[in-house]
Amino acid sequence: MNDTIDFRSVMIHLGLNMRQKAGNYACPFCFKKSFTVYPDEKAHCHTPTCKWSGDSLQLVCDVKSISRNDAYKELGLALKENFIHIKVKEQTYDEAKIELAKDLEFLAWVRMYEGFYDTPYRIDRRVLEEKTGLNKSTLSKIINGQVGNAKTWRTTLEVLRGSIDIERLKKDLLLKEKYFERLLDDEKRGRDIKKYQIKKKRRSKK
Numbered sequence: 338m339n340d341t342i343d344f345r346s347v348m349i350h351l352g353l354n355m356r357q358k359a360g361n362y363a364c365p366f367c368f369k370k371s372f373t374v375y376p377d378e379k380a381h382c383h384t385p386t387c388k389w390s391g392d393s394l395q396l397v398c399d400v401k402s403i404s405r406n407d408a409y410k411e412l413g414l415a416l417k418e419n420f421i422h423i424k425v426k427e428q429t430y431d432e433a434k435i436e437l438a439k440d441l442e443f444l445a446w447v448r449m450y451e452g453f454y455d456t457p458y459r460i461d462r463r464v465l466e467e468k469t470g471l472n473k474s475t476l477s478k479i480i481n482g483q484v485g486n487a488k489t490w491r492t493t494l495e496v497l498r499g500s501i502d503i504e505r506l507k508k509d510l511l512l513k514e515k516y517f518e519r520l521l522d523d524e525k526r527g528r529d530i531k532k533y534q535i536k537k538k539r540r541s542k543k
């Protein structure tokens with residue numbers, strides 16, 4: 338199964354740095370920018386002292402220091418959860434429409450997520466830029482639902498799906514104002530209640 342898995346999607350799933358330099362990534366083993374991904378979905382590190390070479394299954398084994406059997410299970414699970422994907426050659430117009438609609442719904446939740454949460458659940462855009470290898474403006478366009486390059490779009494959506502817990506937002510929304518009441522129990526936010534509170538002015542008697 339591993340020869341058809343999109344190698345880059347596995348790199349993203351593993352949280353590796355996706356910034357490229359002259360078409361190469363930072364090798365997860367020797368950290369030199371000499372890690373090349375080939376069209377057969379295998380990679381090779383060109384640093385003579387490292388020379389790591391392998392497919393996505395091998396990558397999971399070596400990055401996580403787990404057995405091939407465990408790595409295989411992990412890839413299967415990641416596929417099921419849509420964190421990684423199989424290389425798809427072609428798509429019909431209708432298939433593309435259904436997939437894009439799902440992505441746009443997900444992105445609408447991402448924007449809601451960003452609006453809803455403050456620290457510690459806030460989305461760190463700089464971390465996302467690092468994970469996707471995109472600049473600020475390209476990342477924003479995708480989060481806002483502007484379709485550009487198909488490949489960039491897909492890898493970015495994978496990063497977002499792997500880093501943002503939309504289910505948490507859906508649960509917290511169900512709590513309605515109770516969610517915020519819990520936040521206000523925090524000592525610092527307690528000061529906000531005092532600022533907000535309307536009090537009758539007391540006149541001092543003479």
Ligand SMILES: [Zn+2]
Nearest residue numbers: 364367382387
């Ligand atoms: Zn290397």
